[in-house]
Amino acid sequence: HAKQSQSLAMTFVEEAKNASTITVSPPRELPLKGLQTIHAPAFLIEIGISKTKEWKAYFPQLFEGLKKVITSALKEKKDE
Numbered sequence: 001h002a003k004q005s006q007s008l009a010m011t012f013v014e015e016a017k018n019a020s021t022i023t024v025s026p027p028r029e030l031p032l033k034g035l036q037t038i039h040a041p042a043f044l045i046e047i048g049i050s051k052t053k054e055w056k057a058y059f060p061q062l063f064e065g066l067k068k069v070i071t072s073a074l075k076e077k078k079d080e
Helices: 002-019 052-079
Strands: none
Touching (some): 002 052
């Protein structure tokens, strides 16, 4: 599911970039031991927050990115 995971990660990044002015880095491949036995598309989101209440600024951006990923994944599944 590596290709599908990569595609969904790119979809998330593009949608999150369009949703706010907060910087979003492009996805990178990492060997994550916890995902090695998972047989489904997966990607990890990492956020660096320097102030306690700063997470609230990220929420709308994360929501838009995840909403698009979930919609895309459901559409792909339906088309199978």
